[in-house]
Amino acid sequence: MTKPELLVTPQSLSHIKALIEAGADAFLIGEQQFGLRLAGEFTIEEVREATAIIHNAGKKVYVAMNAIFHNDRVDALAPYMKALSEIGVDGIVFGDPSVIIARREADVNIPLHWNPETIATNWFQANYWGKRGATRAVLARELSMDEIVEIKENAEIEIEVQVHGMTCMFQSKRPLLGHYFLYEGKAMEVENRKNNRNMFLHDPERNSKYPIYEDLNGTHIFSPNDMCIIDELDELFEAEIDVFKIEGVLHTEEYVVAVTECYRKAIDAYTESPDAYFDIKEELLAKIEEIQPELRPLDTGFFFKETVY
Amino acid sequence: MTLLKDDTISEIRDGKRVIVKKPELLAPAGNLEKLKIAVHYGADAVFIGGQEFGLRSNAGNFSIDEMREGVEFANKYGARIYVTTNIFAHNDNMDGLDEYLKALEGAGVAGIIVADPLIIETCKIVAPKLEIHLSTQQSLSNWKAVQYWKEEGLERVVLARETSAEEIKLMKEKVDIEIESFVHGAMCIAYSGRCVLSNHMTARDSNRGGCCQSCRWDYDLYAVEDGEEKPLFEEGNEAFAMSPKDLKLIESIPKIIDLGIDSLKVEGRMKSIHYIATVVSVYRKVIDAYCADPDNFKIKLEWLEELDKCANRETASSFFEGQPGYEQQMFGEHGKQTKFDFVGMVLDYNEETQMVTLQQRNYFKPGDEVEFFGPEIENFKVVIDEVWDEDGQALDAARHPLQIVRFKCAEKLYPMNMMRKEMR
Ligand code: SF4
Numbered sequence: 001m002t003k004p005e006l007l008v009t010p011q012s013l014s015h016i017k018a019l020i021e022a023g024a025d026a027f028l029i030g031e032q033q034f035g036l037r038l039a040g041e042f043t044i045e046e047v048r049e050a051t052a053i054i055h056n057a058g059k060k061v062y063v064a065m066n067a068i069f070h071n072d073r074v075d076a077l078a079p080y081m082k083a084l085s086e087i088g089v090d091g092i093v094f095g096d097p098s099v100i101i102a103r104r105e106a107d108v109n110i111p112l113h114w115n116p117e118t119i120a121t122n123w124f125q126a127n128y129w130g131k132r133g134a135t136r137a138v139l140a141r142e143l144s145m146d147e148i149v150e151i152k153e154n155a156e157i158e159i160e161v162q163v164h165g166m167t168c169m170f171q172s173k174r175p176l177l178g179h180y181f182l183y184e185g186k187a188m189e190v191e192n193r194k195n196n197r198n199m200f201l202h203d204p205e206r207n208s209k210y211p212i213y214e215d216l217n218g219t220h221i222f223s224p225n226d227m228c229i230i231d232e233l234d235e236l237f238e239a240e241i242d243v244f245k246i247e248g249v250l251h252t253e254e255y256v257v258a259v260t261e262c263y264r265k266a267i268d269a270y271t272e273s274p275d276a277y278f279d280i281k282e283e284l285l286a287k288i289e290e291i292q293p294e295l296r297p298l299d300t301g302f303f304f305k306e307t308v309y
Numbered sequence: 310m311t312l313l314k315d316d317t318i319s320e321i322r323d324g325k326r327v328i329v330k331k332p333e334l335l336a337p338a339g340n341l342e343k344l345k346i347a348v349h350y351g352a353d354a355v356f357i358g359g360q361e362f363g364l365r366s367n368a369g370n371f372s373i374d375e376m377r378e379g380v381e382f383a384n385k386y387g388a389r390i391y392v393t394t395n396i397f398a399h400n401d402n403m404d405g406l407d408e409y410l411k412a413l414e415g416a417g418v419a420g421i422i423v424a425d426p427l428i429i430e431t432c433k434i435v436a437p438k439l440e441i442h443l444s445t446q447q448s449l450s451n452w453k454a455v456q457y458w459k460e461e462g463l464e465r466v467v468l469a470r471e472t473s474a475e476e477i478k479l480m481k482e483k484v485d486i487e488i489e490s491f492v493h494g495a496m497c498i499a500y501s502g503r504c505v506l507s508n509h510m511t512a513r514d515s516n517r518g519g520c521c522q523s524c525r526w527d528y529d530l531y532a533v534e535d536g537e538e539k540p541l542f543e544e545g546n547e548a549f550a551m552s553p554k555d556l557k558l559i560e561s562i563p564k565i566i567d568l569g570i571d572s573l574k575v576e577g578r579m580k581s582i583h584y585i586a587t588v589v590s591v592y593r594k595v596i597d598a599y600c601a602d603p604d605n606f607k608i609k610l611e612w613l614e615e616l617d618k619c620a621n622r623e624t625a626s627s628f629f630e631g632q633p634g635y636e637q638q639m640f641g642e643h644g645k646q647t648k649f650d651f652v653g654m655v656l657d658y659n660e661e662t663q664m665v666t667l668q669q670r671n672y673f674k675p676g677d678e679v680e681f682f683g684p685e686i687e688n689f690k691v692v693i694d695e696v697w698d699e700d701g702q703a704l705d706a707a708r709h710p711l712q713i714v715r716f717k718c719a720e721k722l723y724p725m726n727m728m729r730k731e732m733r
Contacts, residue, residue, distance in 0.1 A: 309519030
């Protein structure tokens with residue numbers, strides 16, 4: 001079988017080097033002007049440096065352009081894409097169709113990865129965007145294992161699935177933290193806490209803690225748990241899912257490196273033989289549990305959870 | 310902002326400028342009765358939910374037969390019916406879509422409001438007579454994305470609630486497509502389609518109609534510093550909340566019309582007929598008055614007061630005038646009581662005997678002061694004298710829901726006029 005690509009979200013150039021060592025195959029980078037909820041910020045110059053390092057190691061680099069754009073940013077899309085094309089990045093991640101129009105204007109040929117997060121819920125949509133230039137669809141994290149497998153069976157383009165980390169459950173254009181501080185008459189806090197990524201909302205009813213932060217794209221609220229399916233990957237292997245993603249936002253560089261090593265081992269073991277994977281998967285899970293921050297319980301996301309409506 | 314005064318929107322007629330491009334007033338309806346009220350009170354179009362493929366699974370939904378009846382009723386007024394089919398489908402929601410869209414077309418529905426390309430593409434093939442309107446669930450926020458959907462052959466796009474007048478202006482200039490924009494009602498604080506709070510907190514899928522409004526709950530804000538959890542609130546502070554005030558753009562109607570926006574949407578398929586009648590009739594009056602004489606238009610205080618009679622939350626202009634501030638959110642409160650109760654709907658009026666036949670909708674009794682309103686009449690107040698039941702028995706109060714009662718009223722009334730009472 002072909003090995004799934006192991007995609008990670010680095011925070012810095014040195015982190016990229018550590019992640020190459022750890023066995024990552026591909027890297028998602030960018031800046032908040034164009035991309036959503038990135039683990040680190042990479043200016044176009046840093047993208048150039050990162051690409052050199054990553055290509056030198058024979059790995060792939062993708063750049064996030066998946067923000068929900070308003071008029072004020074759309075004119076910048078085509079020039080940015082031209083620059084990325086000239087640097088030679090391997091793909092652009094998008095959610096908003098303005099990127100398709102801008103790509104035509106820029107007249108570049110970079111492959112597109114369709115990632116609108118919550119709304120990528122069926123294979124028809126994947127193929128629809130495939131016909132419009134996408135070579136890959138990144139599935140919503142709210143899907144079950146069965147739904148993912150069925151999408152893969154019917155998809156004409158690559159399918160990427162997040163296997164580990166936090167997921168975003170809410171994006172508002174309003175600066176909700178700043179507004180709260182202003183309402184309470186704490187104007188000082190607005191400035192103090194800008195760009196802070198250490199806050200969370202406590203939901204007393206469920207005793208859950210939801211990380212929250214603000215940036216250029218508004219306010220983002222995250223899942224109370226980190227999904228981790230290192231011991232449940234067999235169905236994804238069998239379905240030949242093309243890409244496994246480790247989302248590293250709001251985690252330390254060391255944590256992401258350690259998790260990447262574990263998934264690397266899992267993928268290599270399974271390619272050797274399914275049994276080799278079954279032999280080590282509990283051990284890998286134990287390793288992740290060991291380094292898991294206390295505030296972030298692990299769960300299996302929506303892979304095995306029924307949602308109703 | 311300079312308004313488009315010499316655009317195709319207005320014309321000089323008999324020496325006076327009038328608006329010739331009158332936008333559509335689009336109202337919600339959760340059932341057939343609400344649909345009829347919306348149309349009768351002046352909506353140009355009504356959006357409803359069917360039994361499949363729509364959000365708001367609990368908003369009251371129409372069977373195909375009810376849709377057909379709704380369309381026939383609306384046709385008499387020259388009004389159009391749209392059906393929301395705005396879920397993002399999962400694999401197992403894909404069955405039955407062809408038949409459903411064909412049935413909508415067969416029922417005479419004018420268009421569908423849709424977000425998932427699966428439904429868009431299927432509709433083009435199996436039900437080509439239906440107009441396709443892109444739902445706000447796609448969070449459409451810039452003119453290039455609008456251009457994309459235009460190239461895909463859509464008739465109309467509903468913009469993200471996060472777009473401002475400035476932004477809409479540019480979209481209108483750049484792309485020739487109908488634009489529908491929200492003017493009134495409750496809103497998501499998140500970008501539509503990008504909120505799965507309910508999925509996580511209650512295992513209900515918000516993008517298939519299961520949202521349980523988790524954004525309206527209270528939370529406590531903490532920071533983690535040196536491994537310690539530190540509360541960012543003190544005694545006496547309100548909890549962290551995200552509730553937005555409801556949208557109300559009644560005073561911006563002239564600007565909206567000058568922008569050339571094609572359809573003005575009122576939100577709220579779960580709202581009562583009293584709410585729909587009140588909101589629709591006030592927006593109707595404002596749109597008509599502005600279009601008839603834009604240069605001398607002034608909003609009347611009584612219109613604003615009228616609109617307030619059905620409000621159950623504070624209101625704000627949201628993103629229309631630019632990024633909303635903290636004062637456009639609610640902290641420590643979760644809405645207020647409406648000031649008026651809807652107490653009855655007129656079924657008949659006999660001019661000779663001045664006898665009103667009315668269906669009771671809420672408790673009232675002789676001696677109560679009530680207000681009548683409706684599209685044919687100017688609002689007026691009366692004190693109710695004697696009240697009788699259908700058999701002519703005098704009543705000390707009208708206490709039974711839907712009971713048919715009679716009483717006298719000197720001013721003329723029409724069927725479907727409504728009677729409301731101020732709460733004390
Ligand atoms: S929880 Fe609130 S913001 Fe989220 S979908 Fe529901 S109403 Fe909208």
